[in-house]
Amino acid sequence: MEQPLTKNIITGKTLSLKEYEQAGGYAALRKVLKNNAPQEVQQMVKDSGLKGRGGAGFSTGIKWSFVPMDEDARHPKYLICNADEMEPGTFKDRLLLEGNPHQLLEGMILAAYAIKADISYVFLRWAYRKAAEIMEKSISDAYAAGYLGKNILGTGWNLEMYLHTGVGRYICGEETALLNALEGKRATPRAKPPFPQVSGLYGKPTIVNNVETLCCLPHIINNGAAWFKSLSASEDSGTKLYGVSGKVKRPGVWELPLGTTMREIIEEYAGGMANGYRLKGVLPGGASTDFLTEQHLDIKMDYASVAAAGSRLGTGTMIIMDDATCPIGFVHNLQHFFAQESCGWCTPCREGLPWVEKILLGLEKGKGSTEDIELLQMHTQYLGPGNTYCALAPGAMEPLQSALKYFKDDFVEHIEKHKCPYEV
């Protein structure tokens, strides 16, 4: 089984520039700069079927193709790496950032070349202090080695790169809010259209890609689209970093073929449930995805299969809810997070989420009523996609709506018993 993204990563260690080069690093960049026009790189990536690994799963090649490439396109263009990994339960990008930073840098430089970008930023989660140190050093090493700066590898092409650390706002994972934050403005999302490809950072054409997405690029260039497709166990291409957290024997993150089943990941790689616990529900791709349950364990963890089961692959990092955990308390905890992370721009999210949070807390404390269930259901409906300004509130509603579906009995029990039945 090939694990191109993680094969050189040794836990606890960081691959230096030299070690990365010895392992074949920056070969893709050299190859492309010598042989290929930017549009050809775009085509290669389009052909590879690479989809964004940040959660939305949109084709990377198609995303790039909306960037104006003609002579009179507005410059500077920007390439931004979204390393704001703030999705609860998600820690896959951290592994890539800390373990093999130059793989990311090479991916960024390739992506920047593909869209003829002039400036690139790494937008890094504030809490990733170690990654920040590593990235800072790696960027300066890459400058020193001629991979960044003026006249890269003697081709006459210039690219500047900067590290920007956020202040820890979930909303900065939303690419347009990230752009506002990067400009020093309030981290509120922007209206779309216009999309960032046309009017992004400082109003100029911009691409924002996730860490894992960018890390795939050197391998696609080196080995070709067909190879990349062959890595997968599903219609989607490539490998995926899957993670598992919760009461399993071995929580962690593994690079596996895209489309590995949930059961295989949980039982073989995470070692199954910890002793004394049974699996009650799974959030397959972070906190903003719908619960799946035991009956779904055999579905393939690819974009289409998870969607067919009523959830989203999201970041591919599962949060396991065990049978000793109160689903209401669990969802309350999530809603507390989402309510707090709402940027405060649009009404439904700003006012709806705190209400949901308060209802769930009431239920958990045994003060709920059946009307509360109706109110929760109303919110799952009205905080849906299109009704709010961005995807934060619709994402927040995903675990809630599925909890109401799969764990309805728990809600009823809380109301009838006037207390949380999970309380010891």
Add this chain to the structure above:
Amino acid sequence: MFIHIDNKTYTVKAGKNLLEACLTLDLDLPYFCWHPAMGSVGACRQCAVKVYKDENDMKGRLVMSCMETVTEGLRLSIEDKTAKAFREQVIEWLMTNHPHDCPVCDEGGACHLQDMTVMTGHDYRRYNYKKRTYTNQYLGPLINHEMNRCIQCYRCVRYYRDYAGGDDLNVFAAHNHVYFGREKDGVLQSPFSGNLSEVCPTGVFTDKTLKEHYTRKWDLTMAPSVCNHCSVGCNTIAAERYGQLRCMLNRYNGDVNGYFLCDRGRFGYEFVNSENRIKQALIRSRTNEAATESEIMEHVQSLISMSKVVGIGSPRASLESNFALMQLVGKENFYQGISEDEAHLNRLVVEMLRSGCVHSVSLKEIEQADAVLIIGEDIWNTAPMMALAVRQAVVKTAASQASQEIKIPVWLDSAIKELAQEEKGFLATLTIATSPIDDIATHSWHAAPDDLARLGFAIASYLQPGKIVNTDFSEALLDKAKKIGDALKKAKNPVVITGTSCYNDNVIKAAFDVAVALNTGERKTSFSCVMTECNSMGLAMMGSPSFSVANENIKTNGHATAVILENDVYKHIPSANADEFFNSCDHVIVLDALHNATTEKAQVLLPAATFADGDGTLVNNEGRAQRFFQVIPNTTSQVQESWRWLKKLQTLKLHTLNGHALHPDDLLREMETALPQFEGITNVSPKHDFTIHGEKIPREPHRYSGRTAILANKNVSEPKPFNDGDSPLSFTMEGYKGTPPSGVVPFFWSPGWNSVQSVNKYQEETNGALRGGNPGLQLFKNKSDARDLFFNDVPESFVVAKDRWLLLPKYDALGSGELSSYTAALKTLSPQPFASMSTGSLQALNAKDGDMLQIVDAGIMYGSLPVKADENVCDGVVLVTAGLRESMGMSWGTRVQIKK
């Protein structure tokens, strides 16, 4: 194009968004964050409608109507169940934390949040938890802050920062703790802060001066009015109760002020209620000075019959009053009550605009300019709303370029702002000293007036080589001229702005020459000259000699009675000259509203009406004649419009007591005959006998509470409603209930729309002209005497003299204003009088920052002033605060001596 709304077909204008289209069609759709002047941002989610793919699509898709452009054949539904339920839900969310304190909220009864809540049908509250609360801030004496009422529509910060360019109000924190205020308590710094009270859809930001004498909107008697506090002539609504003026509201005029007013205009009304008002006619020679009207008439008859009578007009009195005075004293004895220096400049401006060489530009047109050149006028402080219009021009130019670049509509505000970023349209400010407007200027240059004029002429010469005969422009000057000239040449709608406050005719001539030089076949340059008072233009158009000429004449001929109309000549003329004048007069009759230095000289003092207790017409600096209407019914006091007093005096003089011309209409008709330059002035507003189906237009909304017991100590019987007979407006709540003609709209109200947002219902389209056309009449249109006018008067460079300093005025956006300074709140925000000079000048004087200096002009000593060092004032110039309550007339624009 055609669109279908709830299965009915309508014609709408392309390029609009769905919300604008619906509101223009008079369909009710609730909204908060969208504002016609500020565009769409999609934050509040209140204006949701269903949009359908085609007639077979039964499901539809919920969209925010403010964020979608109309497309041919589009099908949408306002009435759709889901859309309605969602809109109701949005209100329920907004109300979860709202304090529901309408009974004690200043906004109550005129609150957009109330209206929208009722419109969506939300009436039952399901939120059972504690509300979040905020601490309020002290924002200064003009605006009250009550954050708990906030519904987070973001309009305040979008207005204050993006629209008006302020930076001390912001949004803080996140999620449901979002806070709108200042970093810490303190006075709001923007001179446009008052608009927050109208921009805010609920009671977070309210008018603090109204709070001092609060009345519900529905209990206000209101009348269309025109601002008195600068030459721009913004349209206002004056609002009264129990004989007291309670507040001023914006009156939309699509050609002038649009949705906004400056703080001097909004809050400068309290002089009307001032204790300093003259309410009683006085005959000073008597033991008992107070006189009845008949005593006055008897006394005055001898004064105006026996000797020669001269009339001193006023740039702040109405056309009617000035004309009535001219009629009384005869054209040859009527003088403008301003200095010769100022009158000379005003005559020049009239000549320029009358020539038809350039277009006299409205505020609205300034907003649409794609390049602006300002020469010599600090418009931020002398005509604040013009500065706000220039800001829009600069921002909108960048916005429209951005919108064309990637084809997004201009109203999509946030997207446009992201795209345009810091890009700005061209603005050059060439002024005496720095001004806040410089912040958005492409080029700023500060120099003495003659040097500003030289640059102006150099620009004109660059634009049309050979037209200016001058060869001694320096390289540096030519370089500046080229930069500015090139930018102006690129523009399609350039505007050149100047003003009289430099007291330098070369500055105005240079600005005019630039405008003329810019004229080409397809480009007609727009030109604007700021003047000092609200009717400076009207007075100047009457074409009479200045006060200085009157003074000379009286000194020479002696034995005259002077009738002074609403004019504190001590504010216009150095006091020594004014004293000289009064000493030469045998008798002085003064008509004014407030006691001042001039009224002290009156032997006969007549109480004149202000804009609030009288009718009249003012001409703004653009040449737009605008009518204002009485709002305070006058049943007991002797206060009456000056023109009415003067007409009465005229009948005395002519010994015909059956004077018939006692309506402004009649006066204006006589004026049109006597002074053809005012042709058309009778059409400025509907006549006094205008009715609709026999009904007058009520000044009171139909929700008026009616009579209360508050005046029962004076009279318990039901008095007959006051009727001044001067206008189509009645002083009652009875009358025509529909939309009145645009010039006589006393208030904005529509069923279900009790707040200022109801202005939508009075417009032909959102943000467009008022139905029936914007009010006001441009007097400089369609001139038949169009002729070529071009000046060639390039002055010598300004030379610093060793012991003489050029004296120039420095105005203040809030503090300047003879009348507005009576508003206590504005007075506290006004600077103390001071002079400012460059460090170089101070060194030459052997003085330092903070020293007291005395200005001496031709032996006349002005009072001492503290001096501030200001690097932006050029050497050889002394700036002195002007227009403040303490300020007196000075010989501006002349070289004076300065003593330590």
